[in-house]
Amino acid sequence: MIRADEKPLISVRDVHKSFGRNHVIQGVSLDVRAGETLAIIGISGCGKSTLLRLICGLEPPDSGEVTLEDDNYGFVFQYSALFDSLNVFENVAFSLVEEPDRNGGRRQELPDSEIRRIVSEKLRLVGLEETEPMMPNDLSGGMRKRVSFARAIVSNPRIILYDEPTAGLDPIASTVLENYISALGRELGAASIVVTHQHSTIQIADRVCLLHKGTIRWMGTPEEMKVTDNPYARQFFDASLEGPLTPDLV
């Protein structure tokens, strides 16, 4: 249940970001509350992934403010970004074993048996409890994505960021992952942002935000998207060649 009066877990205020002369993000503001899933959509190169990197601090904004209410967040990368020198268990257990460097903080030391229990539980959640000793290179693309999910949620974060989690997967694997995203949002009560191109992934979001040339052009629910007159949303939803997005597509 999302409460509008609740303080947002993710708050972005008038953020700008340029790379050289390329002004990628131009004054974006948005809020995401606990239990809410926001899908960020738009054509390739519109600034979706950059916005996600700004939110989690991988890139500093040129101006504006990004506030995360909880420093403990999970990030699922487009190509999984599993550590290829570590096996599946070590990848998932990484943030439980390694001391964090941020804020000079030291993580509470967990006994090995507890780490083993948590990792098994998270891998079971994504249906991969048998893969613990396997190396990432031995897994399929879909399995790697699921391990990446397990790694992102191992410390029960209240904020989860997904960068095109279903890109390049077959429809069934996509559905499996979309179910995980929905379930994780509900079970952890997490605020989630999903950068995506895929219609099926958009449907699991509570709100959809259409980004074009670094600016939010439309925001609403997936149902509203189906009936909106907004030319940007209309063209994206209909996959039409006619509309304001076209000059940047051809």
Place this chain on the structure above:
Amino acid sequence: MANDSSMTTTRMTWFPLTRTALGFLRRELSNLFLVIGQAVLMTRAMFGFLIRGRLKPRHFFDQASFIGLDTLGIALIMVTFSAMVIALQVAKEMVKQGAGGYVGALVSLAVLRELAPIMTAVAVTAMAGSAFAAELCTMQISKQVDALRTLHVDPIRYLVLPRVMAGIVMIPLMTVVTATAGILAGMVISRLLADIPFWQYLDSVWQQTEYKDVFATLLKSSIFGYIIVILSTSIGINTTGGAREVGIATTRAVVWSFLTVAIFDYILTYLIYGSN
């Protein structure tokens, strides 16, 4: 007429070539200064982690065993054969000149002061330096370095610090082993080819080798270890692009490490022995 035509052709061929060469030189030099700047910043960050006791022994020993086990064999072969070549070249001649009692000293000083530290550094650059550059570059390109950051782990503390510390500690240790093997190999060759007794060779080594030589070897090797690993990791972790860039970064790490080691070898040798 024919001369004019040939001059025009020469000008047309050489002008773009010179421009390309100058452009390449300018690009490489600006890259070199960029990498040196990044290496300085990384060193400052590493120092901070080190004084806060953030180097994990497990990470250090992983890298130390990688540098040691993977490189020692090659370094041993290179130093041993180089020492044998020196003994082969000088032992007979020196005996003929009545200086057979100095063969051990000559081989020992050449090996300790120059061959062992340089050859070991070359072996480490070729084996470990190139591997570090390629591995970190691949991790950067495949977003594994970003993944570390999202898990609140600083890549310099986790990836760079253990490798650099392993380089600083392991290369001097390896140099001691390779130098000892080189001196002993020289002894065997001197005995076989010039009939110099073992005791005479070893006595010469003992009489002419000073503590200063051993200290200089260890100091040089530590500094070479730092240079090789900081350059390789700095180039690797700061490269972006694709598979082509991994190849370029690896080559660059090896070439720049060789050049920097050669330059620092001269500077250190001058500072240690030049004033005498």
